[in-house]
Every structure is written in C-alpha cells, then in structure tokens.
Amino acid sequence: MVLRDASGLDALLSHRYPEGTVTHARSKRFQKLRERDINKEVFIREWPELGLKVMDSPGDPDPSLTIKDGRIVEMDGRVESEFDAIDRFIALHAIKLDGASEAMQLDSLAIARMLVDINVSQREVMDVFASLTPARIAQVVGHLNVVEMMMAMQKMRQRKQPADQAHVTNWKENPALLAADAAEAGLRGFAEEETTVRVSRMAPFSALALLVGSQVGRPGVMTQISCEEALNLRLAMKGLATYAETLSVYGTIPSFLDGDDTPWSKGLLASAYASRGVKSRFTSGSGSEALMGYGLGWSMLYLEVRCLLMVKGAGSQGVQNGSISCIALPESLPDGVRGVFAENLVAAALGLEVAAGNDAMSSHSQMRKTAKLMLQMLPGTDFITSGHSVMPRKDNLFGGGNFDAEDMDDWLVIQRDMQIDGGLRPVQEDTVQKIREKGARAIQAVFGEMGFPPITDAEVEAAVCAFSSDDLPDRDSVADLAAADAFLDSDKTALDVVAALARSGFKDVAESVLEMQRQRVLGDYLHTSAIFDKDFKVQCALNTPNDYQGPGSGYRVAGETWQQIQNIPQALDPQKLIEDEAPDGDLVLHRLGDALEGQVPEVVVAVGPAFGTVINRTLADLSHAEVLSAIVEGIEAEGLPARVVKVWHGADLADIGLSGANLSGSGIAIGLQSKGTALIHKKGLAPLNNLELLSMAPNLSLESYRTLGGNAACYATNRAPHPVPMSIDNMARLRLIVHTTLLHHREVRQIIADKPVEELEVMFP
Amino acid sequence: MSGKEDKIAPGFPLGERHRDDVRANSGRPLNDLTLSDVLAGNAVEADVAISADTLMMQARFAEEAGYHEVARNLTRAAEMTRIPNEELLRLYESLRPGRSTYDQLLSLCQWVTSEYDAEHTGAYIREAADAYRDTGLLKVDDL
Numbered sequence: 001m002v003l004r005d006a007s008g009l010d011a012l013l014s015h016r017y018p019e020g021t022v023t024h025a026r027s028k029r030f031q032k033l034r035e036r037d038i039n040k041e042v043f044i045r046e047w048p049e050l051g052l053k054v055m056d057s058p059g060d061p062d063p064s065l066t067i068k069d070g071r072i073v074e075m076d077g078r079v080e081s082e083f084d085a086i087d088r089f090i091a092l093h094a095i096k097l098d099g100a101s102e103a104m105q106l107d108s109l110a111i112a113r114m115l116v117d118i119n120v121s122q123r124e125v126m127d128v129f130a131s132l133t134p135a136r137i138a139q140v141v142g143h144l145n146v147v148e149m150m151m152a153m154q155k156m157r158q159r160k161q162p163a164d165q166a167h168v169t170n171w172k173e174n175p176a177l178l179a180a181d182a183a184e185a186g187l188r189g190f191a192e193e194e195t196t197v198r199v200s201r202m203a204p205f206s207a208l209a210l211l212v213g214s215q216v217g218r219p220g221v222m223t224q225i226s227c228e229e230a231l232n233l234r235l236a237m238k239g240l241a242t243y244a245e246t247l248s249v250y251g252t253i254p255s256f257l258d259g260d261d262t263p264w265s266k267g268l269l270a271s272a273y274a275s276r277g278v279k280s281r282f283t284s285g286s287g288s289e290a291l292m293g294y295g296l297g298w299s300m301l302y303l304e305v306r307c308l309l310m311v312k313g314a315g316s317q318g319v320q321n322g323s324i325s326c327i328a329l330p331e332s333l334p335d336g337v338r339g340v341f342a343e344n345l346v347a348a349a350l351g352l353e354v355a356a357g358n359d360a361m362s363s364h365s366q367m368r369k370t371a372k373l374m375l376q377m378l379p380g381t382d383f384i385t386s387g388h389s390v391m392p393r394k395d396n397l398f399g400g401g402n403f404d405a406e407d408m409d410d411w412l413v414i415q416r417d418m419q420i421d422g423g424l425r426p427v428q429e430d431t432v433q434k435i436r437e438k439g440a441r442a443i444q445a446v447f448g449e450m451g452f453p454p455i456t457d458a459e460v461e462a463a464v465c466a467f468s469s470d471d472l473p474d475r476d477s478v479a480d481l482a483a484a485d486a487f488l489d490s491d492k493t494a495l496d497v498v499a500a501l502a503r504s505g506f507k508d509v510a511e512s513v514l515e516m517q518r519q520r521v522l523g524d525y526l527h528t529s530a531i532f533d534k535d536f537k538v539q540c541a542l543n544t545p546n547d548y549q550g551p552g553s554g555y556r557v558a559g560e561t562w563q564q565i566q567n568i569p570q571a572l573d574p575q576k577l578i579e580d581e582a583p584d585g586d587l588v589l590h591r592l593g594d595a596l597e598g599q600v601p602e603v604v605v606a607v608g609p610a611f612g613t614v615i616n617r618t619l620a621d622l623s624h625a626e627v628l629s630a631i632v633e634g635i636e637a638e639g640l641p642a643r644v645v646k647v648w649h650g651a652d653l654a655d656i657g658l659s660g661a662n663l664s665g666s667g668i669a670i671g672l673q674s675k676g677t678a679l680i681h682k683k684g685l686a687p688l689n690n691l692e693l694l695s696m697a698p699n700l701s702l703e704s705y706r707t708l709g710g711n712a713a714c715y716a717t718n719r720a721p722h723p724v725p726m727s728i729d730n731m732a733r734l735r736l737i738v739h740t741t742l743l744h745h746r747e748v749r750q751i752i753a754d755k756p757v758e759e760l761e762v763m764f765p
Numbered sequence: 766m767s768g769k770e771d772k773i774a775p776g777f778p779l780g781e782r783h784r785d786d787v788r789a790n791s792g793r794p795l796n797d798l799t800l801s802d803v804l805a806g807n808a809v810e811a812d813v814a815i816s817a818d819t820l821m822m823q824a825r826f827a828e829e830a831g832y833h834e835v836a837r838n839l840t841r842a843a844e845m846t847r848i849p850n851e852e853l854l855r856l857y858e859s860l861r862p863g864r865s866t867y868d869q870l871l872s873l874c875q876w877v878t879s880e881y882d883a884e885h886t887g888a889y890i891r892e893a894a895d896a897y898r899d900t901g902l903l904k905v906d907d908l
Binding site: 083084085088089092093094096123126229230233234237239253256257260261262264265267268269270271272273274275276277312313314315316317351491493494495498499502503507510511514517518519520521522523524526527528536537538541542543 | 777778779780781784787789790795798800803804806808809810812813814815816819820823826827830831832833834835836837838839841842843844845846848850853854856857858860861862863886889890892893896897899900902
C-alpha cells in the first residue's frame with residue numbers, strides 16, 4: 001500500500017469523472033421496456049379529492065359509533081341528521097347493535113390479527129365484523145398485507161369448496177352456439193353460467209339457450225342473464241334464469257341515482273327475486289363512484305365497505321365485487337390490486353358469498369393479470385371469477401373477457417402446479433365435442449317444438465366445431481327478435497321448455513330443467529354461497545361451511561379431486577416416452593473385447609453404455625449412426641485416426657470422456673452420451689476440467705459434431721481449434737428436460753460397474 | 766358477541782331432508798310434479814313457484830345459522846309470494862328514486878300491508894318513505 005500525503009489524496013479525490021458524453025442518448029433497453037405490454041397501461045399518482053385513492057384516504061372518516069335507545073345516532077363522525085341514505089340504510093339494517101360497543105372498542109390491529117389467526121374461527125371473526133362501522137372495517141383490513149389477506153380469505157370464504165363462474169355469449173347471439181358453449185362450460189366444471197345480450201330483445205332466447213345448454217353440460221349448473229332489472233326479473237319469473245347478479249349498488253348517493261336506484265329499491269328487488277325462488281347477489285366494486293364523478297374524496301375501499309354493508313343489510317346472500325368492470329381504475333393507482341382484494345375479503349368477513357371479479361380485462365400484461373388472479377385463486381373464493389369466458393374474447397359481450405377460451409389450459413395447469421382447486425376440471429376433446437353437439441341439438445329441438453325460427457343442421461354442425469361466432473352462418477335476426485318478443489309476452493315458461501325437450505328425445509335434459517324448476521320451489525339455494533352438484537345437492541354456507549382453521553383443516557385438494565386435477569390430457573405416460581427406444585439399425589457395433597491403451601496419435605471416441613444399442617437418437621433427434629459418423633469424419637479430416645470405445649462403468653459425461661482420454665494414444669478423447677451431450681477431454685485433467693463442452697445436446701447439428709471431431713484432432717496435434725457451430729434455443733432445456741431425464745435414466749440403467757471399457761468396431765451399413 | 770354458533774341448521778337442506786313435505790305455491794306437493802305431468806299439460810306456473818311457508822322455513826334456517834339479514838330478506842320474500850308479478854314490478858318501480866311522493870309511498874305501504882298481509886314489506890316501504898323524505902329521494906314535485 002502506498003501512503004499519500006493529505007494534499008495528494010485531496011487532489012486524487014477532486015478528480016472528477018467526465019460526465020455527459022453519451023448519457024443523453026436514448027437507451028435501447030428503455031425503448032424495449034416502453035414497448036412492453038405493461039407500458040400500454042396508464043398509471044397515475046393519487047388524487048384523493050377526486051376519489052383517486054384506493055385505501056386510507058385523508059378524507060376517510062375516523063371510526064366511531066354511538067348507540068342511544070337501541071339505535072345508532074352517530075356513525076363514523078356523522079350524526080344522524082347528517083346521514084345520507086346509505087348511512088341510514090346501514091345504520092338501520094347492517095350493524096348488529098348487540099355487542100357493537102365491545103366490537104368497536106377492539107383495537108383495529110387486534111381485529112386484523114383475528115382474521116389471520118388460525119386459532120380464531122371464521123364465526124368469531126364474523127361476529128366481530130357484524131358490529132363494525134364502515135370506517136372501522138376499512139381501517140382493519142388496512143393493517144393486512146396481501147399474503148395476510150389471502151390467509152384471511154382462506155378462512156373467511158363462506159362455502160367450503162371454491163368454484164368458478166362462466167361467461168357464455170357470442171357476437172351473433174346464435175342460440176346453437178350459446179347452447180354448445182353452455183354445455184361445454186358445464187362439462188368443464190363451472191358452477192354458474194352468465195350470459196348477456198347485445199340486442200336486449202334477444203334476452204329471452206339467450207336465457208333459454210343458456211338454460212338448456214348448461215343442463216346438457218352438467219345437471220345443476222345455475223344460469224343467469226344480465227339485462228335490465230325489470231326484464232331480468234320477468235325472465236326469472238318464467239323460470240329461464242335461476243339466479244341474478246345485476247343488483248348494482250354504489251357507495252355514494254349521486255352514483256346510486258345515476259344507476260336509477262336506492263338502497264331500498266335494490267333491497268326490495270332482492271326480496272322479489274327470492275319470492276320467485278331465484279337466487280341473487282349484488283354487484284359493487286372499487287372505482288365505480290370515482291368513475292361516475294362522485295367519489296366525494298373518500299377512498300375506494302371505504303366506499304366499497306359502505307356498499308358491502310348495504311348489501312348485507314338488504315339481506316342478499318352475496319355479492320360480486322373486486323372492482324368488476326372498473327378494475328383498470330384502481331389498477332392505475334398504488335396498491336390498487338391490494339385494495340381490490342381487500343374488498344373481496346371484507347365481503348367474505350361480513351358473511352357474504354363472493355364472486356371475486358377477475359372478469360373484465362385487468363391488464364395488457366399477462367404477468368400482471370396472472371399475478372392479480374393469484375390473490376383470489378390461491379386461497380379460493382366462492383367464485384374465483386365473476387365470469388371466465390368460455391369463448392374467444394371477441395365473442396364476449398361483457399366487453400371482452402379477462403380470461404378466455406384460449407386460457408383454459410393455463411388455468412388447468414396452474415391448478416395442477418399449485419395443487420389448488422380453481423373450479424375447473426380437465427376435459428377430453430372428443431367428450432367436449434359430444435356434449436357441444438348435444439347442447440346444440442337440444443336447443444334446436446326446443447326451437448323446433450316451440451315454433452321459433454328453426455335452427456338448421458348447418459348451424460348445429462358449425463356450433464360444435466366453432467372457434468368463434470365467425471364460424472356460424474348468419475340467422476334472420478328480424479325473425480328471431482319477433483319470435484323472442486312473442487315468447488316473452490306469451491304465457492310460455494320453462495315448463496313448456498321441459499315438455500319440448502321430453503317430446504324430442506332429450507328426456508334427461510328435460511328432467512334436469514324440470515328439477516331446476518323444482519329447486520325454485522325448495523329454495524335451498526337461496527342461501528349464502530349456494531351451488532348445486534351434479535345430483536342437485538346444494539352446497540352452501542349452511543350445510544358445507546368453510547371450516548378452515550389452519551393446516552389439516554378446511555377444503556383440501558386430495559383423493560379423487562386431486563386425481564382429476566392432475567390428469568390433464570397433455571400429461572404423457574413417461575414410460576411410453578422411452579419404451580419405443582431401440583438399437584440403431586444404421587449402426588453396427590462389433591464388440592472387440594477390453595480396450596487397450598493406444599500407442600499411436602489418435603482420438604478416442606468414448607460413448608455411453610446405452611449408445612446405439614438401447615437408445616438410437618439424441619435429444620436433437622439425430623440418429624446415433626449420423627452423429628458418430630460425423631465425429632469420426634471430423635477427426636479423420638484433420639488427419640488422425642478415430643477409435644471408438646464404449647464406457648460401461650458409468651454414464652457421467654466427464655467420466656466417459658476422461659476414461660476415453662486415459663486410453664487415447666494422444667491423450668485426447670471425445671466423450672459422447674447417448675442423449676447427444678459431448679465433450680473433449682484430456683488425460684491428466686480433473687474430471688470437470690475438460691477442454692470443450694457441448695452441454696446443450698438439443699442445439700447440436702451434425703456440423704457441430706463434425707467440428708467437435710476436428711477440434712479434438714487439433715488438440716491432439718497442438719493446433720488451434722475452431723468455433724463449434726450451434727443454434728441457440730433457450731427454450732430447449734424447458735422443452736426437453738423430461739426427455740433428458742428419461743433418456744439419461746435409461747443410460748444409467750445400462751451401467752455395469754465392474755465392466756472395463758470395451759473396444760468397438762464401427763460400421764455404417 | 767354470541768361466540769361460536771352451530772352453522773349447520775337442522776332440517777336443511779329441504780331438498781334432501783324434507784322433500785316429501787314441501788308444497789309449491791299452488792299447494793301441489795313437490796313430489797307430485799313429474800315429467801309425465803308436464804308432458805300431459807298437467808302443470809301450471811304456480812306448481813313451480815315457492816310458497817310463503819317454504820320461504821319462512823328457509824328464513825328460519827338462515828336465522829339459526831346466524832345469517833340474520835338473509836333471514837329478514839326471506840321473510841319479506843315470503844310475503845311477496847302473495848303479490849302478483851306485475852304488481853311486484855310496479856312496487857319496485859315506485860321505490861326507485863324520484864318516482865313517488867311521500868304520500869304515495871305511505872299509501873303503497875298501507876296497500877301492501879292490508880292487501881297482501883305483508884307486514885314486513887309494508888314496514889320496509891314505510892321506512893323508505895321516511896328515508897326518502899329526509900334525504901331528498903322523493904318525486905321532485907313533492908318538494
């Protein structure tokens with residue numbers, strides 16, 4: 001070390017790096033980043049005054065509650081006379097007064113910990129939440145990070161088993177395609193199916209096609225149509241829909257009025273549906289108020305909690321929330337995805353069924369979309385999405401789906417990866433085609449029997465095989481609309497549909513549609529989180545409650561369910577992958593006995609135990625004959641003889657190569673595994689210290705092997721080697737790692753530990 | 766706080782435990798409605814409509830399981846089984862914002878209560894009338 005005097009050091013430190021020569025030029029990496037899908041999105045900083053704040057806005061009130069003479073006279077800083085209609089509704093209907101003082105005195109952090117604590121039961125948490133004010137609830141979930149929220153959701157979800165909902169629509173509103181898609185959705189495991197309309201007058205036919213198709217797919221699937229409230233109710237009264245989720249509520253009164261409703265009118269509608277034996281859930285979600293211009297300076301979460309208490313107060317069994325169609329707005333803001341999941345969690349903690357969003361397009365970026373989905377999919381919600389499109393995006397009349405027909409296999413693989421139940425099950429193509437045809441034929445028969453404009457065989461055939469409605473012939477929409485109007489105005493109901501199905505040979509479908517009508521008489525499925533299994537056995541919070549309380553409890557993917565989830569049709573039988581392997585007919589290997597040390601300049605080619613006899617092709621799909629021939633050619637082209645030996649005592653490439661080198665007259669050898677991985681080794685080197693290694697067998701061509709042979713000869717004669725040509729395919733390992741494992745396993749099985757290296761005479765007949 | 770409650774309501778679900786006892790709104794036993802009946806035209810809309818009694822039973826199940834608000838909703842629904850479709854749609858329309866005056870809502874409340882024996886629904890409309898009056902949701906020409 002050189003000691004410097006102080007002034008020398010100062011001089012050294014005062015020397016400045018010359019800035020600004022190329023720093024103003026644009027970065028090519030940033031350019032690429034700007035082009036990425038994630039940067040097609042709009043991100044903004046918070047603006048609380050406009051309601052552009054997801055959680056914990058400075059405008060949010062402090063929690064408080066005053067009860068006098070058995071009623072709430074003050075809540076969250078507002079006295080009774082300042083209550084808007086939402087406060088008033090909540091105060092009257094949604095806060096349990098018995099125990100409210102105690103619950104409100106609990107520290108919000110203590111309540112947050114109850115949500116996560118496996119020693120506190122779901123019911124105990126629900127009992128506390130039942131007496132909290134909106135501001136207190138927002139404060140409680142504000143303490144949780146997303147992992148804690150997922151833990152809490154796993155416990156607070158109301159139904160034991162999670163499920164998923166399908167969206168079934170198509171641009172042409174073709175009933176045969178609707179029924180085929182509905183049937184497929186049922187087969188795939190969706191517990192509910194929702195449709196909507198482009199032309200509202202088509203609603204009766206679309207509801208009908210969905211009902212018939214769904215029951216073909218799987219008896220007990222519930223169906224609904226999203227259309228104007230009064231029309232929706234009329235269709236439900238006809239028995240064409242079994243549930244409704246169009247009851248939208250908002251966290252501020254001006255937004256509510258834009259939706260042309262009040263808490264009381266929505267509450268009455270909920271009872272009206274129930275009075276006709278129809279299940280219903282409300283709809284709410286972060287961002288709608290700000291979007292409508294009436295965020296009023298409150299956080300999106302606080303507003304959503306107000307909505308959820310309204311939903312609970314109205315006596316709805318559940319809600320679809322998770323921002324729904326407004327999702328891009330909270331996602332433009334910091335912690336938007338967290339806030340949206342917080343609202344799912346609050347709903348569950350209030351004892352509501354949750355259909356958790358994930359239905360509207362949430363991102364351009366697949367990575368971001370999937371990351372968001374995990375919050376609901378990993379812990380499981382009653383419905384992981386409020387609509388998972390079974391069609392391609394362009395046929396989704398809900399404005400395009402977040403997850404579409406093309407994403408089905410990704411979903412199934414994620415279930416298999418994580419051992420989770422996302423509500424879907426793998427299907428076989430031929431089974432799907434059969435069920436699609438039956439769905440389309442059933443609705444064809446119903447249209448025929450009921451005198452609606454006929455569905456042709458060509459439409460049925462197109463519907464079975466269609467990718468999208470582009471593949472369907474056009475229908476006479478004027479005739480369809482006129483017939484749909486007449487059907488709506490007539491006294492025809494689902495019972496006429498039952499008769500039409502039975503008369504045309506679809507007795508089993510008729511029975512299912514009839515049983516769905518009987519279930520309206522029973523009303524079991526009006527309860528929290530209710531769905532049916534294929535035997536119309538109801539599963540809901542009352543008879544199959546979520547009893548999660550830590551590892552070993554609650555819903556677990558096991559037994560037959562796990563078998564179904566893991567058995568995706570793409571999964572190959574690994575034994576079949578290698579059982580076809582055979583000797584290479586283009587390669588004759590005569591065994592000449594134990595190999596001896598060479599005495600002349602040469603290159604030894606040492607092959608693995610399975611080479612040419614048990615395995616005959618490399619991972620690059622080159623035959624062993626071709627590969628060996630190329631190597632020998634390369635060696636000989638550089639003027640040296642090649643000698644081929646087989647290593648029996650091991651399958652490790654370094655071992656094979658070094659064993660060859662130890663026998664080589666030049667001390668140089670090529671080691672070659674049966675899967676095609678190769679190296680050049682030299683006598684006296686450490687096993688892993690080779691001269692040249694071609695580790696990516698799938699990327700090698702015959703030219704690579706020829707050059708490798710030539711290089712070995714160059715090393716043996718002290719000349720400079722040449723670069724080995726090879727393609728670059730970074731996905732090769734990903735694609736072929738299973739084959740690599742199996743091939744190598746086969747090579748290892750050929751090992752004879754005490755057998756010496758064997759000399760081979762090679763012929764290429 | 767009520768602490769742990771048994772969420773399993775005995776008797777639920779009706780479909781599995783009391784199917785034989787359930788009757789439709791028409792009074793027809795549920796088990797009496799077969800596919801043959803439907804084919805023979807021997808089934809009407811009311812045979813597949815839920816009855817007030819059944820809804821009250823479902824309300825009790827909800828109450829027993831601790832879903833008190835659902836129970837109250839189902840209680841109002843039980844009353845509404847007596848209200849015809851068109852009247853029900855009209856009732857909903859009247860409760861939408863700015864559709865009714867205070868007096869109109871009060872008379873609606875009286876009419877529903879007396880005509881359909883719908884005490885809880887009536888009280889709900891009455892409550893809405895007061896809330897609409899206090900928060901400006903009545904029909905504008907009443908202000």
